[in-house]
Amino acid sequence: MAKSQFVDFKAVKAAITMEQVLDHYGILDKFKRGTDSLSGPCPIHGGSNPTQFRVSISKNIWNCFSECKHGGNVLDFIAKMEDVSIHAAALKAIEWFNLDPQAMSAEGDKDETDEPEAKAPAAVSPKLAAKKPAQPVETGAPNAPLKFRLDKLEREHPYLIQERGLTLETIIDFGLGFCSKGMMADRIAIPIHNVKGEVVAYAGRFPGEPAEDTPKYKLPQGFRKSQELFNIDRAIREPADKPWVIVEGFFDAIKLHQNSYRKVVALMGSTMSAAQEELIRQHSNSQSQVIVMLDENEAGQAGRDDIACRLSKHCFVRVHMFDKPDMEPEHLSAEDVQQLLGGVQ
DSSP states (O other): OOTTSOBOHHHHHHHOOHHHHHHHTTOGGGSEEOSSEEEEOOTTTTOOOTTSEEEETTTTEEEEOSSSOOEEOHHHHHHHHHTOOHHHHHHHHHHHTTOOTTTTBOTTOOOTTSOOSOOSOEEOOTTOOOOOOOOOOOOSSOOOOOSOOOOSOBSSOHIIIIISOOOHHHHHHHTOEEEOSSTTTTEEEEEEEOTTSOEEEEEEEOSSOOOTTSOSEEOOTTOOGGGOOBTHHHHTTSOTTSOEEEESSHHHHHHHHHTTOOOEEEOSSSSOOHHHHHHHHHTOOTTOEEEEOOOSSHHHHHHHHHHHHHHTTTSEEEEOOOSSTTOOGGGOOHHHHIIIIITOO
16 A cells, blocks of 8 residues: 555454554453453553553454553554554554455545544534434423432542542532432532423443443433423523533533533433434524533544534534543643633634
8 A cells, every 4th residue: 555545544443453453562461351341560661550441342442541641543552652643553454454455545535543643622614424322212291300309418528529520519409419328329419400400310420530341431220311401491591602512421521510611411322312312402593602512432433423424414523532542631730721612712
């Protein structure tokens, strides 16, 4: 394959696995296998901790939780190991694994997962061609307001203050706390409000990294998260000319709110349902602005393109692309938020 040709990075990533790459480097036997994971010392910075580097087999991605503090896909890993560009890493993968060069070529179409150059939000055309992820389907009646409240929650829990970096004021404001009994026992309870400000559900976050057979989040049976936008009851009270910011997770929205940007809503996932799109449409107009700020990973990249295409029919949409893999809005400091969003109008 001529180096001047563009490479279909998506095709290369789909053709090889992290297991194959680790085996190519002769280090697969150093990794402990879980149900859907591999864990071992980080080969990038030469670590020795047997749990600092983890691979998700099903997602075909990796993360170093030690010195590197980076993660990504198979090409990102090869690029780090070889100290080369993503393009050069793809060429090496094609050679190492005897992939068909023609099938891996893109003939002038640069893959959208290549590292973006722009750090600031980029304008999105209504005609943007997006990879559309599966849409959540809304069925049944709206989520009914709860007739109870979880009380006696432990507000000053170390997970919220130390691990998530929340202030006690924010914790109380959002009604968060560790639940010791009931349906959310041994989890951080997160109230979810509808647009009227009524509590319709509690999400339960396991405080820390759970065992492989334990989900991080627990939602009540029958609750349809695709019909709600987390924090919308607060966001609609912000000035009409202030841009909306759309993020994925609860703590993304909570941290932006704590860092003084309050017109933010969370999808509770990386895809936007038709009901969530309608909520944005009802509370915006053709002059409104929306900034889509999803996690910097493959799911977030696919989700943000789809969201931008759909919302651009109703208002002006911009996509924010982080300059580091796996960066999330929650990771932004107060200074970062001020720089990125403080002057946005």
